[in-house]
Amino acid sequence: GDQVEQSPSALSLHEGTDSALRCNFTTTMRSVQWFRQNSRGSLISLFYLASGTKENGRLKSAFDSKERRYSTLHIRDAQLEDSGTYFCAAEQGTGSKLSFGKGAKLTVSP
Amino acid sequence: NSKVIQTPRYLVKGQGQKAKMRCIPEKGHPVVFWYQQNKNNEFKFLINFQNQEVLQQIDMTEKRFSAECPSNSPCSLEIQSSEAGDSALYLCASSPGTNERLFFGHGTKLSVL
Structure with a gap:
């Protein structure tokens, strides 16, 4: 079965607003990565986390360090x-x- | 931000034909992965290498797919006899190590007619 459940599947935002994406894992994970894929198919690496949080400009990602069962990606502005x-x-x-x-x-x- | 080079960008084959795609990993990255992404955005792991050695591969890869990462040459993934269901985006990724960040190429979009 699927080990990674991602939500939401689609999201519409206006410029300047904030939002968050989430991934839940059905089992404990060692690390998580986040990517953005453009319309041409290119996958751009955004974050790699083994624990804690990382921030890059308007993007911030967190990986639950205790249970290691979910991760979030926050988009600001x-x-x-x-x-x-x-x-x-x-x-x-x-x-x-x-x-x-x-x-x-x-x-x-x- | 990726320096992984995949060729060709697009590949069109008839059923039963061979389809071969290549990947040059980022310099200094000994680990290479191949993934298949279908039209429903589902990723399927195919095979991975550390240097020239296969680390893991799935059954499909063992039977109809062949892949290699020879030293001093591009890595390659070849489908021996293409099927309509093989139409997908084939993504190659490289990494500095087995538990480190993956960097993907732009992919080869295969269409099997």
Whole structure:
């Protein structure tokens, strides 16, 4: 079954607003990564977390350090260029493959 | 932000034909992954390598797919006899290590007619 449940599946924002995406894991994960995929298919790495939080500009991600069962991606002051499909992917054990969520399509409008 | 190079960008094949795609990992990255992303955005892990050695692969990869990462040459993924269900975006990713951040290429979009 699916190990990674991502929500919401789609989201529409106006420029300047804030929002958050979430991934729940059905089992304890060792690490999580967040990606944004553009319309041409390119997957851009946003964050890699083994624990705690990381921030990069208007994006901030957190990985639950206790249970290791969920991660969030916060988008602050959304801009048009933030549009795309966001994926989380988590790794269960050492050297194991990533399990991906089904993506969250974000549309930012003026 | 990725320096992983995948070619070709688009590939069109008839059923039963071979389909081969290549990937040059980022310099200094010994770990390479291949994933298949279908039209429903579902990612399927195919195979991964550390240097030239296969770490993990799924059954489908063992039977109809072949892949290699020779030293001093691009990595490659080849479908021996393409099927309509193989139409997808094939993504290659490289990493500095087995438990580190993945960097993806732009993908090869395969269409099997």
